Amino acid sequence: MIYLDNNATTRPLPEVIAAMQHALECGWGNPSSKHPKGQDAKTLLAAARAEISAFIGAQPVEVVFTSGATESNHHVLHGALMRPDMPRRIILSAVEHAGFLKSALRLRQDGVEVVLLDVDTEGRVKIESLRAALEHDAALVSVMAANNETGVLQPVAEICALVHSRGIPMHVDATQIAGKLPFSFAGCGADLLSLSAHKLHGPKGIGALLIRKGLTWPVMFSGQQERGRRGGTENLPGIAGFAAAARHAMATLHDEAERQTRLREAFEARLRAIPACVIHGAGAARLPNTISLRIDGLSADRLLGTLEREGICASSGAACSSGGSNPSHVLLAMGIEASQALGAIRISLGSDTDAEQLSRLADLLQTMSESLRSAASVG
Ligand code: PMP
Known part of the structure; x- marks a missing residue:
């Protein structure tokens, strides 16, 4: 399985799971209680709050x-x-x-x-x-x-x-x-x-x-x-897990942002060679990990269906809307036609993503685009 839907959610890190387990086992007291069990939980809570606030400035x-x-x-x-x-x-x-x-x-x-x-x-x-x-x-x-x-x-x-x-x-x-x-x-x-x-x-x-x-x-x-x-x-287990994630992000963010930017740029260079493939917001500064694209003539459902059969998880352009197959309000606000917005899919990279996975995806998108064009020329 190739997971390329990290803007929907990400895989919890082993250290996140360990921090949550520790909070469940050792920090199950109520931080509002004055007795030692409560005070242990209160100490954990304060430490987590300090880490998360340092992470976000x-x-x-x-x-x-x-x-x-x-x-x-x-x-x-x-x-x-x-x-x-x-x-x-x-x-x-x-x-x-x-x-x-x-x-x-x-x-x-x-x-x-x-x-x-x-x-x-x-x-x-x-x-x-x-x-x-x-x-x-x-x-x-x-x-x-x-x-x-x-x-x-x-x-x-x-x-x-x-x-x-x-x-x-x-x-x-x-x-x-x-x-x-x-x-x-x-x-x-x-x-x-x-x-x-x-x-x-x-x-x-x-x-x-x-x-x-x-x-x-x-x-x-x-x-x-x-x-x-x-x-x-x-929610102390959640808060402790959040703090572990923040600690990890602080330690890895710079390198990971650079690595994902390089991966995204190489992937987008492949996309630019695919006929009728459009990258949304390509002229703006963007997150290192996010690509919203469409191939005119192919619906998001069709693209995602093929990717799913090949073991690739991505999402539609309107990924976070509850509207199912409605066009994305984001793409409509950018002046994209509803019919074109319905073709949008979102690829979001994560720390597990590598060049080989993206090259496989680019190959698939290229094949889909080429078969669409050859079917159109035969028809
Ligand atoms: N704001 C933005 C920009 C988001 O991407 C999301 C999650 N898709 C949310 C808010 C909501 O987050 P959650 O579902 O964790 O409450």
Whole structure:
């Protein structure tokens, strides 16, 4: 099996599994309990928080553990509207994660004005669109750091500076960039940031919402855990696994980013020689590991079906949308025709990917494209 769907999820590392097992065996106490069993768990929790905050360039007090980026994004949206004296107006890019967009657009039913920022043909937010949206006050601006479907990077530092000049809180969904390229909460200047551990070889169902120190942001009013911001007994095995993944990412990120960039460039050179093969967002800076492509004349279902029979796991262009065979909202926002967007597939490399696997994939895509063309010329 060749696994090329690392933007959907990644394989948990052996050290992640070991850290989780250790937390289950030795850290099963409740970190809120005052007795020694609770204090052992509390120590583990503090150590994990310190590692994760160092990894993402934040202070430990800025980290709120959640069940993952979906939950973090939810708290960002709803927190923005719960803050006193805030306008009921939020601004986000048209290419945010499908689940996040869906929950933001749902707010229109409650009378919230939801402004979507345009992107250019490469999928980057148009700064003129942001400037126009910022002519009126808003409770929040949200732009992702890297797109999950195309890997296209957004100019988040520039966007954050512009948003701050208007005194509006800025959120960055860093779920896909974390662990793939150097990225820091303090460095990008965001007020809020979302993460999920399973995108960087950690476990599923654990992530974080970072809230800039000094900013009061309503999250969940219940227990006293997470400084009263997100109640409920902490998922210590998940958090320990997340910390092990963050430690691994810090140690390997630079070399791995370079290695995957080289692999991706060689693969894309092969793709460029395949007739009617198009790489989406090819003109923009992108994640080292992500390629969104189509071969005009072939549907994503057909491409993926063939790849699956050959033991290759990839996903459709609209990989994270719940809409099944709907065209990707990301590609539509980039001005790609719906019929062409339906042909998009996403290849996302990981630490297990090597040149031989990608060469096999390129061979298959080439054969499919050639048989399509020869069938068309016979027909
Ligand atoms: N944001 C982005 C950019 C993502 O890629 C994903 C996962 N596809 C999410 C949010 C949601 O993450 P999770 O499913 O772990 O909550």
